[in-house]
Amino acid sequence: MRWWSLANLVSNAGTWMQLTVQNLLVLEITGSAAAAGLSVSVQAAPALLISLLGGAAVDRWPRRTTAAVSQALLGLVAFATAALVATGGMNLPVLLVLAAVTGVVATVDSPACALLGNDLVRPEDVPSAIGVGSLVSNAGRLAGTALAGVAVGFLGTAAAYAANGLSFLFVTAVIPFLRPVHTAAVRSRTRQRTRDERGPGHDLTVRQGLVFFLRRPRLLALAGVTGISAVFGRNYGLTLAVLVTGPLAGDAEQFGTVSTVLAVGGIVGAVLGARLRRPSVRLVGLLAATGGLLQVVAGLSPSLAVLLLLVLPMAVAETVSDTAGTTVLQTDPPAHLRGRVLGVWGSISKAWGLAGPPALGLLMEWAGARGALVAGGLVVAGAIAAGSLLHRRRTVAPVLLPAGERGPAARPELGTAA
Incomplete structure (x- = not known):
């Protein structure tokens, strides 16, 4: 969990570096505030439209593999953006396509990474793990926003995208070494409980x-x-x-x-x-x-x-x-x-x-x-x-009858009210 938190801190810092300079990049290319807003909307649209499909993919595929692949893909998109910016090949249509691809991959990456973090601790420690994730996210936001100004000032806009790509690759490199906390026996009981929960009509739709x-x-x-x-x-x-x-x-x-x-x-x-x-x-x-x-x-x-x-x-x-x-x-x-x-x-x-x-x-x-x-x-x-x-x-409050008046018929009613 410590390694996963460190990886997420690096990744969040890289993401906020990119987000900080993204609108500046659009303004440099087009000079239009409306275009900057359009790029944000294009990146957000996949989450609005196909997050259900992304969540279904996370339920179907092995979690660690899914998270590693999605992080690697996001890293490649960031590196491609950095290369195009550095060589002068970036324009608005290309930027919008890359933003859309990032949004699509994120519909799988977000739930996969969230649930992978929960797998690394005992069930009773999941609330604490989520709190640590929130702490890492806020710390990464502070660090990334500050580093973006330094990177752009000394190395240019492409540097922020390249740094974000490296942060994704760092997470990808850490994931194979993570091991869920459950033992084989616990996993076996979990699979059996899951089969019971699914019931005869279960599917993965x-x-x-x-x-x-x-x-x-x-x-x-x-x-x-x-x-x-x-x-x-x-x-x-x-x-x-x-x-x-x-x-x-x-x-x-x-x-x-x-x-x-x-x-x-x-x-x-x-x-x-x-x-x-x-x-x-x-x-x-x-x-x-x-x-x-x-x-x-x-x-x-x-x-x-x-x-x-x-x-x-x-x-x-x-x-x-x-x-x-x-x-x-x-x-x-x-x-x-x-x-x-x-x-x-x-x-x-x-x-x-x-x-x-x-x-x-x-x-x-x-x-x-x-x-x-x-x-x-x-x-x-x-x-x-x-x-x-x-x-x-x-909410109907339960009615507690005297012991002598409690009959078999009263028990289901009390249980339902409780």
Whole structure:
């Protein structure tokens, strides 16, 4: 697990180096901000459309092999991009094709790598492993963003893509040496339990994963909480940027300070999230609602100093909520369905990711930065509170009868209520 975490730290740093310079590259080629947005959409489109197929592939194929091949392919795409940029052969159509290929491979790579990390620890340690992954992701984001400026300043844009390619190859080289924690006996019991879970009508179709997700109330609740937060909350890179440079009369350097505090809060939240043993959807909702209320207060901040005091707990609440939600998502389904469930999640989360910024942009046009933060936070907290109240009203409390009045007919009813 330590080797896997190191590999992911290197990979995340490389990925953020590339993401940091990608929009700059498009602007250099075309001079068009619309083209930069188009490249982001083209890379995101496969996750929206075919994540279900990617998840099914992860359930069908050996996990380590799948992760190693997908990482190697992503490395080759990064090296190809670096070579074309360095030789002057890059143009917008080629860049869009490479972005689309990256998006397609990522639909398999993301669930494969997520589940491979879980295989390296005991089942009871999976929440901690997911927390470590969140910590590595935030640390890699900080390191990659900083290294991108250094690489571009001294070596040019192609260097960031080449560094990302090397990071993928490093992960590929580490994967063959990873060994799942399960012994042969545990694997045998797991296979038998999986066969029992599958039942006589089991298959490995995409439809089965979708049906499982839609019939699982706690996963639907998790999707609702995460979706409302993604559309009306979070997206702090957009809302806080407008707040700092607008009503608070700050500049880019001051927004950089806010971004740094957000990143530090993400690391603190990841450390706290790693301590969760059995998180629930209720905890995810409580943290998301807390983040929404903090967002409301942040929208009313009279100064940058007050905003900085609020940004840290906002980031902590967001990261712990994300870690708890990811744990539920990756441990709730049976083993043979986890890839497809993550595929379903990949599609709907990408839809939220694409819908959130435009929705917040329109809200800021109508209500301003402060109004958008306040209104969005109230929507998040209010929707989660309403959903919780509705769930409580639908839950029938068990009726405990005196011992003498308990009959055989009462037992199934009590069991069902429990």
